Amino acid sequence: MIEIKQQIEETLKGILLQRGIQRERVQVEIPTDSQHGDLTSNIAMQLSKDLKSNPMEIASEIVSSFPKDDNIAKIEVVKPGFINFFFSDKYLFTVLDRINNDENYFNLDILKGKKYIIEYTDPNPFKVFHIGHLYTNMVGESLACLVEALGASVVRANYQGDVGLHVAKTIWGLMEMLKNESRSFESLNNLSLEERMRYLGDAYMLGFKMYDDLKDEKIISQIKDINHFVFCMFIPCIEKREYKFDTVLVKEIYFKGREWSLEYFEKIYRRTGTKFDKYYFESKMGERGLEIVMDNIDGKGENLFTRSKGAIVYEGDESKGLHTRVFVNNEGLPTYEAKELALPFRKYEDTEFDKSITITADEQSSYFKVVFDALSQLDKELAKKSEHISHGMVKLPGARKMSSRKGQIIEGEWLLNETAEKVEQLMHSSGKWQRDQLAGLSESIAVGAIKYAFIRVGIGRDVIFDFEDSITFDGDTGPYLLYVYARCNSILKGADFKYSHQGHIEVNAYTKELVRVISRYKEYLVTASLNYSPSSLCAYLFELGQTFNTFYQNVRVLDSKDRDFLLSVVNATAQIVKHGLNALGIGVVDRM
Known part of the structure; x- marks a missing residue:
């Protein structure tokens, strides 16, 4: 869909240019309701004010100038001025053919040649690894996998507070x-x-x-x-x-x-499937941070810091919403801020990154704003390449906000163990599995369930993790999507097929709708990656799972005269569910 979307955008820009209207970008997007087409544009409504003309008339004029395209079956204009594009069966069959036969179909190079360093998890030695660390770990891994899916090289980093x-x-x-x-x-x-x-x-x-x-x-x-x-x-x-x-x-x-x-x-990282490339420690950043501060005070360097009551502070610009923070305390020791200020320089020396992302809980946002403001005055280019992404809190129903300081703590390992145990109980109660068959499987499903429950919620919002809601095989959950993949595998098991869209095939509404949803995958993948929005890819995969289950309930696959074609639809579904979950940092299981 990415290619045809770009093609439609360029065609619309060309039509406008012929009328003396130059637009750098024409917005074309997937409509929220598939009845409104596969792609839609509101360009006519955007132009109506400047042209002082009815958007319906503008839209109709644009459509009348749109060249014939075998990939587009129909273009319609609907109130108040949307232009809706419907893909042809030929195009949909071509996408299906490529997914089944082109081993490079999922290879995207939008970020090829770009190096990212993504820092996440950041637990403190000598303290408990709690569910907040587990949440940061899973959000960070999903973002790392998403940018890798677009061709970026990713260095996974972990910064740990081993002094203080x-x-x-x-x-x-x-x-x-x-x-x-x-x-x-x-x-x-x-x-x-x-x-x-x-x-x-x-x-x-x-x-x-x-x-x-x-x-x-x-x-x-x-x-x-x-x-x-x-x-x-x-x-x-x-x-x-x-x-x-x-x-x-x-x-x-x-x-x-x-x-x-x-x-x-x-031990926990092995369970979550995270392998870090770089480990940074506060103990190694303290001396560098202290040097940076002392080189930029008392009229030296950028003169960023001032002395205050025996300490050294950075006075934040209140007009920017920044506050004053201590960088060296009154004992002469560098604070978190000073050590954090040294870290981007060390990261760049190690990796020469194009983009550095640090992921933490939202409560650290104001702290990072001050540190990055100081960084921007020391090295503007480095600051431009550095970004902080904050996420909300994770809670269990009825649980208060946790604090390891006061003993109100929920351990990350406890959540992993408890979820795996509940998954095992649920699967054993189905009568299909013996206990000795479930150990590794229940662990994989549990990790997938937790990851999906965490990242399906938009980054920045709080997550309420409910055991029963998160491990069910029905609804918007990780196990539901894992089951869709396993069901596809079950259908495909032992079935040899080769699909080519040559010739006439009767496609019913259930099959066509599934292929339409399949065709949108790469667009959602790109959007989720570039916007750092794993939740949007989760929403797409859930829609795909629902559409597949409707197809499965209404279409006989193995005894159909179009068996090979239908098996190719099932295979494409399986490939996209697997690729999509992997792009979120979630592994699949073959049987459930």
């Missing part, structure tokens, strides 16, 4: 727990990885309680000293202090705890 007060709170809490339990740190190696992570989580909660809730001044001072010591391990220029704790133990806890966290995160 959360680390110091965990280390302090862990030392307290070990002391109270008369336990050695080495003994934790005997625990499973999951048990060690829970131990770190409990340690963080203890540190948080003493620092943030009880505000114990003595303990606050101890935690700040640990934080200072950890920063000094990575930034030599920071002036060291006299520390009253066992620095050898703190260093051991830090590196082991970090190692455990990263190992645990990798």
Whole structure:
């Protein structure tokens, strides 16, 4: 459809140019109702004001000048001035033929030669990997797959906060727990990885309680000293202090705890199917961020930063909706902002990207606006290539907004496990599967169910994840589309066919409507990719699934005189469902 859409756009521009009207772009799009054609344009209504003429008359004049085209069966004008284009059977059969016989049909090169670096997930070592991280991971993977589908080269990046007060709170809490339990740190190696992570989580909660809730001044001072010591391990220029704790133990806890966290995160990435190409850490960005700030203060460089109450701040332009943020705190330590400011420079040195995208929760939007504003004054070109995409929150029905700080936390692994268990129960209850057949299958379906439930909602809106609604095989769900693919495979199993659209074939309304929907796939894929809108591709795939099921209920395929043709329709459906789900980061299963 992309090619014929561009052809119609160019033809319309040519018709207008013949009348002395020059338009850089003529909008042609897929109508919301297929009764209004396969493509539609409102160009006549756009011109009516300038031409001071009735849009219906303008539309009729344009249509009368439109050259005959074998790919277009009919062009109609409808009120208040739309021009609707209906594809011919010849065109639809050609699309079907290409999907079945052209191995390069899905190869798009719109973004060929472009390099993207997409940063997503970003969990913090020493803290729980919660469902918010799982959400960011799945949104990020879908966007990475979408731009790859248009030919882009994608570097998947993960930026992790391995320094900061959360680390110091965990280390302090862990030392307290070990002391109270008369336990050695080495003994934790005997625990499973999951048990060690829970131990770190409990340690963080203890540190948080003493620092943030009880505000114990003595303990606050101890935690700040640990934080200072950890920063000094990575930034030599920071002036060291006299520390009253066992620095050898703190260093051991830090590196082991970090190692455990990263190992645990990798376990989750294997389940979600994410393979990162680059890992960045705040510990490696601190020194660079501090240098950038100090090189642009006190009249030096761009003089972006100012001193305030012992700290160094960036004063945001309030007219742009920006606020003042601290880049170096009053202890001389670089904040998240300073480290984030260093990151684009490091990414570009590593990849020479054409586009850098960072995906986080919406609550970080104001923070990124300030950082990117500062970046734009240091390197305009780098700032132009960098973009922040924010998403909403993910919640379970009845659950409050979660916070690992206060212990209101829903672990990402818990959601994966719970969903897989519910999928397994649902499939086993059907009587078609034994438990021992379901382990890997239920995991794949569960991951697909969660991914689809997350990305079918527009990025920026909150997601309410309901188990029953998300794993059902009916409705707008991942399992529904996986079942459509499996059903297509079942029909095609053992059926040899070769389709060519030569000759006359009677096509009923159910079949033709399915082929029409099939023909639109690449247009929706391109739109979803360029607009960073996986939800729009989800909507298309759901429409395709519904149209296929209507076809399946009303058309006998295997015993039809047009068997090969109908099998080619089923095969095209299967290929598009698979390609579309893969472009969203969702793997398919052959049987369900």
